[in-house]
Amino acid sequence: MKQIKIFSPATVANVSCGFDCLGFAVNNLGDTMTFTKTSNKGVKITGIKGANLPYDSEKNVASAVTLLMLEKHPVDFGIDISIEKGYAPGSGLGSSAASAAGAAFAINELLNRPFTQLELTKFAMYGEKIACGSAIADNVAAAIYGGFILVQQYEPLSIVKIPVPKELMLVAIHPQVKVRTKDAREVLPEKVLLTDAVTQWANVGGLISGLYSENYEVIANSLKDIIVEPVRKHLIPHFDLVKEVAINSGALSAGISGSGPTIFALCKGEEIAKNVYDAIENSYKDKGIDFTMVYSKINTEGVKILEQN
Amino acid sequence: MKQIKIFSPATVANVSCGFDCLGFAVNNLGDTMTFTKTSNKGVKITGIKGANLPYDSEKNVASAVTLLMLEKHPVDFGIDISIEKGYAPGSGLGSSAASAAGAAFAINELLNRPFTQLELTKFAMYGEKIACGSAIADNVAAAIYGGFILVQQYEPLSIVKIPVPKELMLVAIHPQVKVRTKDAREVLPEKVLLTDAVTQWANVGGLISGLYSENYEVIANSLKDIIVEPVRKHLIPHFDLVKEVAINSGALSAGISGSGPTIFALCKGEEIAKNVYDAIENSYKDKGIDFTMVYSKINTEGVKILEQN
Numbered sequence: 001m002k003q004i005k006i007f008s009p010a011t012v013a014n015v016s017c018g019f020d021c022l023g024f025a026v027n028n029l030g031d032t033m034t035f036t037k038t039s040n041k042g043v044k045i046t047g048i049k050g051a052n053l054p055y056d057s058e059k060n061v062a063s064a065v066t067l068l069m070l071e072k073h074p075v076d077f078g079i080d081i082s083i084e085k086g087y088a089p090g091s092g093l094g095s096s097a098a099s100a101a102g103a104a105f106a107i108n109e110l111l112n113r114p115f116t117q118l119e120l121t122k123f124a125m126y127g128e129k130i131a132c133g134s135a136i137a138d139n140v141a142a143a144i145y146g147g148f149i150l151v152q153q154y155e156p157l158s159i160v161k162i163p164v165p166k167e168l169m170l171v172a173i174h175p176q177v178k179v180r181t182k183d184a185r186e187v188l189p190e191k192v193l194l195t196d197a198v199t200q201w202a203n204v205g206g207l208i209s210g211l212y213s214e215n216y217e218v219i220a221n222s223l224k225d226i227i228v229e230p231v232r233k234h235l236i237p238h239f240d241l242v243k244e245v246a247i248n249s250g251a252l253s254a255g256i257s258g259s260g261p262t263i264f265a266l267c268k269g270e271e272i273a274k275n276v277y278d279a280i281e282n283s284y285k286d287k288g289i290d291f292t293m294v295y296s297k298i299n300t301e302g303v304k305i306l307e308q309n
Numbered sequence: 310m311k312q313i314k315i316f317s318p319a320t321v322a323n324v325s326c327g328f329d330c331l332g333f334a335v336n337n338l339g340d341t342m343t344f345t346k347t348s349n350k351g352v353k354i355t356g357i358k359g360a361n362l363p364y365d366s367e368k369n370v371a372s373a374v375t376l377l378m379l380e381k382h383p384v385d386f387g388i389d390i391s392i393e394k395g396y397a398p399g400s401g402l403g404s405s406a407a408s409a410a411g412a413a414f415a416i417n418e419l420l421n422r423p424f425t426q427l428e429l430t431k432f433a434m435y436g437e438k439i440a441c442g443s444a445i446a447d448n449v450a451a452a453i454y455g456g457f458i459l460v461q462q463y464e465p466l467s468i469v470k471i472p473v474p475k476e477l478m479l480v481a482i483h484p485q486v487k488v489r490t491k492d493a494r495e496v497l498p499e500k501v502l503l504t505d506a507v508t509q510w511a512n513v514g515g516l517i518s519g520l521y522s523e524n525y526e527v528i529a530n531s532l533k534d535i536i537v538e539p540v541r542k543h544l545i546p547h548f549d550l551v552k553e554v555a556i557n558s559g560a561l562s563a564g565i566s567g568s569g570p571t572i573f574a575l576c577k578g579e580e581i582a583k584n585v586y587d588a589i590e591n592s593y594k595d596k597g598i599d600f601t602m603v604y605s606k607i608n609t610e611g612v613k614i615l616e617q618n
Contacts, residue, residue, distance in 0.1 A: 158515070192500060
């Protein structure tokens with residue numbers, strides 16, 4: 001193989017009660033990336049469309065991940081990388097994770113698959129570290145594995161793939177405001193009430209059970225975050241309104257995607273998802289804030305090959 | 310039907326990371342209870358074997374639950390109740406819950422099943438309130454539903470039944486020491502670190518996933534309690550030793566049953582469970598503390614009818 005073109009999906013992390021451990025991948029939104037073997041050694045970013053990202057190989061997430069992989073698996077060729085960002089960085093939909101996971105997956109293909117999915121996740125986590133300072137796994141694992149993933153533990157890393165109920169749909173709105181990672185972190189409490197923690201982990205248990213059993217009522221009951229959402233929602237204009245509108249038009253629930261500002265809603269079936277989409281759009285259009293929206297099935301396959309030759 | 314004799318299982322609550330929300334029922338340990346219709350109205354405890362429990366109908370858990378049910382569903386007959394406790398109260402294996410759940414189930418049968426399992430759980434929770442001051446659901450729900458149950462939320466009560474992996478076995482040791490509920494509560498921290506809470510709920514997610522997917526490795530990885538066990542284990546003599554011995558002889562993990570003093574270990578398969586049983590027994594027999602042990606499959610059917618006529 002000389003060249004591979006892949007699609008790497010956007011991802012929703014911090015799925016309500018599953019703060020810092022539960023994520024899922026999105027079908028209709030992501031990065032398209034092309035990786036080409038070259039006779040000159042070295043890793044080069046040859047083009048970036050759709051976002052203002054670094055060309056420096058050490059600083060660009062995709063090339064940084066590639067360099068790390070080639071350290072572990074040296075080769076006698078170079079690699080050119082071109083990236084088409086399908087959505088804006090800073091949305092809370094795992095933009096850096098899509099690039100990092102896409103690079104890890106594609107390089108593994110170019111090298112004839114020396115690495116496992118778990119190893120690819122670890123390489124991609126290095127990309128997250130470059131991008132945002134900490135090697136978080138939930139977005140990159142969701143992009144690599146597809147579907148819902150649980151980061152069950154970090155040391156050693158254990159990723160558990162959770163089934164996706166067939167009719168589950170995502171609606172998301174990205175208000176064009178900036179939520180600084182620093183602000184999103186600073187509002188987090190250092191400690192929480194044990195009783196609140198119990199409520200939250202009972203909901204995590206319920207959510208995982210609902211996903212396995214395709215019990216949408218249990219999913220809806222469990223999609224709650226009583227710990228992080230209450231302190232972060234103020235960073236996102238009209239969060240409460242969007243959540244209320246989503247639930248009133250039939251969504252199972254809604255929450256903050258990653259650390260925002262994107263708000264996601266999960267729905268049972270296309271018809272309800274369309275209603276929720278329209279209702280959220282209507283509720284937001286007079287707010288004086290630009291926004292984009294997405295409507296999508298849950299991506300179950302993760303990063304995928306578009307072309308190879 | 311004039312008379313019904315039932316078996317109501319012992320239960321393990323606070324299953325490691327699932328503190329205050331996850332429980333399961335035990336096959337080989339529980340109460341045998343007989344409920345007989347009488348022509349004199351009123352509810353009477355006619356016999357109690359195996360434990361020193363109140364005969365006062367308002368104070369005995371089984372009759373108190375019966376009285377509450379008859380308030381909601383008046384009848385023109387009375388009920389005599391006799392109880393054979395199969396194991397000691399105060400063990401941490403849901404002794405009061407077994408009596409409460411047994412009564413709720415049996416009375417529902419005598420009344421021709423007017424109530425749902427969820428309603429029976431609520432009646433039995435009243436028994437828990439009588440016995441220990443708070444209407445907790447995890448033991449009684451496990452006894453009524455059988456298998457693993459998750460108390461997903463209290464308001465309104467939502468009980469989720471979780472599948473039981475076929476080879477899962479329980480080994481438990483009950484050291485004959487008293488852990489006062491008051492002491493077990495007082496050591497609980499009011500607040501916990503958010504990072505610890507995240508670790509705990511990722512384990513809850515992993516445990517539920519492992520139970521659905523029969524993935525014993527994920528179950529073993531997730532059966533951890535970094536919040537409650539560290540502060541409660543000092544109330545149970547040689548807890549660390551028993552846990553270490555259990556894991557070293559092949560148990561998936563071990564933890565505190567309820568608020569103790571019983572220590573439970575979960576194992577994959579009978580052979581390992583027997584090894585774990587022997588190893589725990591050997592480790593404890595020179596400690597100068599009397600103890601009983603149990604070895605059992607997980608009970609998947611809940612309270613069951615032994616005889617009716």
